[in-house]
Amino acid sequence: MGTTTKSARRKSRAITIHEVAALAQVSPMTVSRVINGNANVRESTREQVMRAVQELDYTPNLAARSLAAAQGTRIALIYTNPSGAYLSELLVGALRGAARTAVQLVVDSWDGLNAEAERNAARALARSVAGVLLPPPLCESRAVISELVGAGVPVVALASAHFGDDISHVRIDDFRASKEMTEHLLALGHTRIGYIKGHPNQTASGRRYEGFQAALAEAGIALESGLVQQGHFTYRSGLDAAEKLLARKKPPTAIFASNDDMAAAAVSVAHRHGLEVPRDLSVVGYDDTSAATTVWPELTTIRQPIASMSDSAMDILLRSIRRKEKDVRTVVDHVVTHQLIQRASVAPPAAAGG
Structure with missing residues (x-):
């Protein structure tokens, strides 16, 4: 009895790639290319499609060939960040990206490791994963990065102001x-x-x-x-x-x-x-x-937008892994829009002239 809401209908059935394409105002083929990490898609188009994917809560068919391959892909997120709030946002985005792409996310803490221990850990990690997400401060470690890049493992640095030509970055200005x-x-x-x-x-x-x-x-x-x-x-x-x-x-x-x-x-x-x-x-x-x-x-x-940045980094990393399989190497410097959020902690100074 009563009418079924649009959201309820949506949850009762699987969202199709055609619905994602319609919302993003692109072709289903373009949606497929984005989901499969195809390099021949403009960055603005990719972001447009990913917004539609998230809005519709679209989950690609895990039996599809493109994602069946991804299920065997292990990606590591290594952290030493002291802020629990920052880490929480980071993990939310990485887990969201892992669920969407069906990769295996390996999360590990390297707290307390000195430079040599980090280098050894990176060398061991390079033998067991296809790609690595490095948030701050590890994204600043030349020792870690050189070990991973030297082993041919794609790396995406999160929230680092430095941009080199050996790894990809997702950051704000x-x-x-x-x-x-x-x-x-x-x-x-x-x-x-x-x-x-x-x-x-x-x-x-x-x-x-x-x-x-x-x-x-x-x-x-x-x-x-x-x-x-x-x-x-x-x-x-x-x-x-x-x-x-x-x-x-x-x-x-x-x-x-x-x-x-x-x-x-x-x-x-x-x-x-x-x-x-x-x-x-x-x-x-x-x-x-x-x-x-x-x-x-x-x-x-x-x-x-730390969670969104982490999610985007997962997508960039997966595309880098697939390019690597085709002997194509590309690094990306993805600058995300920031926003000044005004709340109640600010007012003009009480004394005239500040």
């Missing part, structure tokens, strides 16, 4: 994103902005700091060294850095932390000092992980 966030604070009247740097072992940290510096320079504001503190992308390092910033004789009216974990820590320190965020201190972060919305007030931040 960290310089531009950080500059936009700094300009947002400047437009509200903040001229004393504290900055908490990211871990020095990641090139993205450097690009974010450069974007911050560039925005200040364009606004004619001299960089005060005491308003810049070193962080390491951990909550603890954010606590230490924020304490130093707020203990200054003339503290900042805003703090820009290089990730959400450190920004959340800065909010906690502000509360400890009896400051109200954002009335007395504005705080902004970076990444838009779960940490941005589990703190009060919720953080204004840069949205780096």
Whole structure:
């Protein structure tokens, strides 16, 4: 009794490749090429098709020849990232990509390994997998990358500012994103902005700091060294850095932390000092992980679509593996659009003139 909704009908039967093609406004053959990792598809078309695949929750027939081959493909995701929120987003995207392409995803932590141990682990890994996803900070390890590339294993680096000609990258423009966030604070009247740097072992940290510096320079504001503190992308390092910033004789009216974990820590320190965020201190972060919305007030931040980036990286890696089988080697530098997300942690400075 009653009518069946469109979504209910959709769940009651398998979505076809023709429906995906219609939504993406391409031919079914193009959809097939995208799903099978064919190189002869424009990047914009590929993204258009993948959006339709995700919107319709399309699952290709696992008995199809193209994905039957993928079932025997082992792809490794190796991590040492200290942020649990970042890691969670990363895994969501990788698992989504693995499910869509039917590859076997191997997830391993290399926490605590020194450079030589990482090199040995990479050498062993190269013998057992067809491709590797490297998030930060491992995507910055030349030792690991050289071992994998030397063994002929395709690698995709996630969220690394560096682009070389030996591996593919999926990233956002960290310089531009950080500059936009700094300009947002400047437009509200903040001229004393504290900055908490990211871990020095990641090139993205450097690009974010450069974007911050560039925005200040364009606004004619001299960089005060005491308003810049070193962080390491951990909550603890954010606590230490924020304490130093707020203990200054003339503290900042805003703090820009290089990730959400450190920004959340800065909010906690502000509360400890009896400051109200954002009335007395504005705080902004970076990444838009779960940490941005589990703190009060919720953080204004840069949205780096980590899960989508991880999913895209899986797709790029699978295409690289198939090209390798045909003795064709191609690297991709895929720059994903970021977004400045405004929430309740920012307001104009309380004192006139910032």
